[in-house]
Amino acid sequence: MGAEQSTPAEGQAPDSNTLTGPRALVVCGPSGVGKGTLIKRLMSGPDAAKLAFSVSHTTRKARDGEVDGIHYHFVSKEDFQEGIAAGRFLEHAEVHANLYGTSKQAVQDTLTSGKAAVLDVDVQGARQIRKAGVPALLVFVAPPSLEELERRLRGRGTETPVSMERRIQNARDEISSLNERGLFDYLLLNDDLEATAAELSRIAQRAIAGLPAEPGQVPDEVRFEEDGEEGAAAAGAAGGADSVLGIGGSGSTSNAAAAAAAGMQAAEALPTVGSGTISTVPKGAQQSSPAAAAHAQGSPVAQQRQQQSAPAQQQQPQQQELEQQQEQEQQLAGPSGAAAGGDVAAGLDAWRGKVALVTGASSGIGWAVCEALGRAGLRVVAVARRRERLQELQQLVLSAAVGMAPSDFLPVVCDVTKEAEVSALPKIIVKHWPDAGVDVLVNNAGLSRNDASLFDGNTASWVEMVSTNILGNAMATRMALQDMRRRNSWGHVINMVGLSGHRIPDAPAGGTFFAATKFAVRAITEGLRQEARANKVPLRVSGISPGLVETEFFTVRAFGDESAAKAVTSSMQCLQPSDVANAVLWCLSAPPYMEVNDIVIRPTQQMI
Ligand SMILES: Nc1nc2c(ncn2[C@@H]2O[C@H](COP(=O)(O)OP(=O)(O)O)[C@@H](O)[C@H]2O)c(=O)[nH]1
Numbered sequence: 170m171g172a173e174q175s176t177p178a179e180g181q182a183p184d185s186n187t188l189t190g191p192r193a194l195v196v197c198g199p200s201g202v203g204k205g206t207l208i209k210r211l212m213s214g215p216d217a218a219k220l221a222f223s224v225s226h227t228t229r230k231a232r233d234g235e236v237d238g239i240h241y242h243f244v245s246k247e248d249f250q251e252g253i254a255a256g257r258f259l260e261h262a263e264v265h266a267n268l269y270g271t272s273k274q275a276v277q278d279t280l281t282s283g284k285a286a287v288l289d290v291d292v293q294g295a296r297q298i299r300k301a302g303v304p305a306l307l308v309f310v311a312p313p314s315l316e317e318l319e320r321r322l323r324g325r326g327t328e329t330p331v332s333m334e335r336r337i338q339n340a341r342d343e344i345s346s347l348n349e350r351g352l353f354d355y356l357l358l359n360d361d362l363e364a365t366a367a368e369l370s371r372i373a374q375r376a377i378a379g380l381p382a383e384p385g386q387v388p389d390e391v392r393f394e395e396d397g398e399e400g401a402a403a404a405g406a407a408g409g410a411d412s413v414l415g416i417g418g419s420g421s422t423s424n425a426a427a428a429a430a431a432g433m434q435a436a437e438a439l440p441t442v443g444s445g446t447i448s449t450v451p452k453g454a455q456q457s458s459p460a461a462a463a464h465a466q467g468s469p470v471a472q473q474r475q476q477q478s479a480p481a482q483q484q485q486p487q488q489q490e491l492e493q494q495q496e497q498e499q500q501l502a503g504p505s506g507a508a509a510g511g512d513v514a515a516g517l518d519a520w521r522g523k524v525a526l527v528t529g530a531s532s533g534i535g536w537a538v539c540e541a542l543g544r545a546g547l548r549v550v551a552v553a554r555r556r557e558r559l560q561e562l563q564q565l566v567l568s569a570a571v572g573m574a575p576s577d578f579l580p581v582v583c584d585v586t587k588e589a590e591v592s593a594l595p596k597i598i599v600k601h602w603p604d605a606g607v608d609v610l611v612n613n614a615g616l617s618r619n620d621a622s623l624f625d626g627n628t629a630s631w632v633e634m635v636s637t638n639i640l641g642n643a644m645a646t647r648m649a650l651q652d653m654r655r656r657n658s659w660g661h662v663i664n665m666v667g668l669s670g671h672r673i674p675d676a677p678a679g680g681t682f683f684a685a686t687k688f689a690v691r692a693i694t695e696g697l698r699q700e701a702r703a704n705k706v707p708l709r710v711s712g713i714s715p716g717l718v719e720t721e722f723f724t725v726r727a728f729g730d731e732s733a734a735k736a737v738t739s740s741m742q743c744l745q746p747s748d749v750a751n752a753v754l755w756c757l758s759a760p761p762y763m764e765v766n767d768i769v770i771r772p773t774q775q776m777i
């Protein structure tokens with residue numbers, strides 16, 4: 170990225186209307202309006218790979234379910250003050266009696282990496298960002314009414330009565346900031362979540378493409394209708410003499426008109442004492458821009474419809490620019506659109522040059538997966554204990570048959586049951602490829618032992634299976650997730666669950682314990698998916714559950730007894746490792762909106 174695309178230093182104000190690198194997408198609005206919900210959708214939507222959420226610092230206590238480093242960096246007041254003194258914040262503010270701030274470095278790094286940074290900040294923060302001249306699109310999300318805002322906050326169940334009251338009071342001031350000229354680029358009325366999310370996603374695409382805001386997206390005047398004495402008094406206290414809050418009161422603008430202007434059904438907008446309704450009032454129909462009029466006429470959906478139906482020559486030049494850029498990007502980035510589903514080769518193009526780490530790479534499925542990923546143009550980190558087998562794999566993938574470049578293959582001798590060895594993997598990768606980290610993790614390492622019956626099983630075999638199949642998987646996953654979080658770049662984790670994660674095979678012959686570990690892997694796979702969603706990251710998680718595959722697995726299970734292994738693998742026409750590798754490729758090739766969760770594949774002849 171050239172110098173012109175880097176984030177300007179604080180205080181410098183470049184022409185923020187020129188076409189630069191990606192812009193920050195700043196989402197602002199009162200507490201409870203749905204910013205978090207909208208951002209969550211954005212971050213798991215089709216453009217997620219081109220966006221990075223800026224994790225703020227705060228002195229607020231973590232709520233249940235909030236994770237340090239994911240939702241916020243939870244810090245002490247002292248540490249926060251130290252950050253201010255050291256100039257580490259792009260912006261910071263006291264909000265609802267706590268301190269919040271955005272790391273300058275993190276936003277800078279995101280923009281430099283070619284992604285649009287997504288910020289959730291309060292109005293004070295928005296002002297500072299505007300003043301600093303950071304290339305950004307500033308979006309204000311407004312609630313349909315204060316009553317609805319209160320209902321949402323209450324429904325969320327995170328606030329005490331005191332903090333709830335504080336948030337509702339602050340909301341009035343925050344909404345009045347909409348009338349600060351040039352502060353916000355867009356106003357989104359979050360009455361319909363789907364429509365608002367669609368509109369935010371459209372704005373995010375502009376931020377990614379580095380396009381400026383379309384003009385006229387915030388009406389000239391935004392009124393906040395208060396009903397009755399109670400509301401008007403509160404507005405007066407909060408807003409000062411020229412506050413737009415309460416101007417309408419129950420007088421000049423009727424709530425019905427306000428509702429119509431905001432595109433709501435009159436019945437929904439009927440006020441109750443102390444509630445407020447937001448309306449967007451262009452200053453005179455003649456002067457208002459088409460976009461402002463669209464706002465006044467209806468919800469963001471109506472606005473989008475209007476834009477779609479506008480004749481081409483009436484479209485903003487920026488709109489055409491955006492469409493051209495999107496077209497180019499789609500060609501470059503491969504199929505992230507709906508049409509991509511099923512086209513494996515095209516879907517895999519998006520992964521070219523990405524780094525896949527495969528455990529248990531020295532034989533069978535792991536070996537075949539490395540080979541297949543290499544053919545598909547990924548860089549491969551092959552992890553296994555047996556050095557000589559990794560050398561053989563290296564010979565194969567660098568041969569003409571596979572055709573990997575020597576620099577694209579990194580064999581690493583590592584035992585997944587050893588925490589220190591697993592944790593060291595990202596450092597080894599960065600040393601080899603300074604620009605890279607784990608984008609894809611294929612957790613394949615796993616084993617079974619045939620002396621594991623619950624009647625007289627061998628404890629050492631139980632420990633070996635737990636250590637490799639469960640702990641090895643979990644430690645490798647944690648390593649990959651931390652590496653993805655460090656780079657704020659979320660890829661794909663694929664776990665070899667196996668058919669034994671779904672049913673218990675040959676229990677009398679000692680299969681129970683192996684199945685127990687594989688049931689755990691299935692639980693981990695589904696749990697990881699849920700954690701990713703809860704943590705608002707676009708990581709995708711897949712499990713693959715093959716039945717009998719012709720590999721060394723059965724020899725290991727029989728402690729090297731080839732004939733015992735042969736007895737199993739010759740009992741039917743088994744799956745081949747390449748069949749499973751193809752399933753891995755298919756999981757990866759899915760378009761970003763699609764997550765393949767579990768694939769069960771059996772040899773046709775296999776009974777259970
Ligand atoms: N200025 C600023 N505000 C922030 C930052 N992070 C969060 N906020 C704002 O702080 C307010 C409170 O956020 P939070 O404690 O998560 O509560 P919530 O909005 O009720 O979910 C919201 O208005 C956020 O937009 C930040 O880094 N800077």
Ligand SMILES: Nc1ncnc2c1ncn2[C@@H]1O[C@H](COP(=O)(O)OP(=O)(O)O)[C@@H](O)[C@H]1O
Nearest residue numbers: 200201202203204205206321325359360361362
């Ligand atoms: N358009 C909407 N309609 C109804 N409820 C919504 C809408 N948008 C968000 N919510 C709900 O409102 C609550 C507050 O949303 P949240 O994203 O936590 O707000 P914020 O992050 O702005 O404080 C959540 O329970 C969310 O599910």
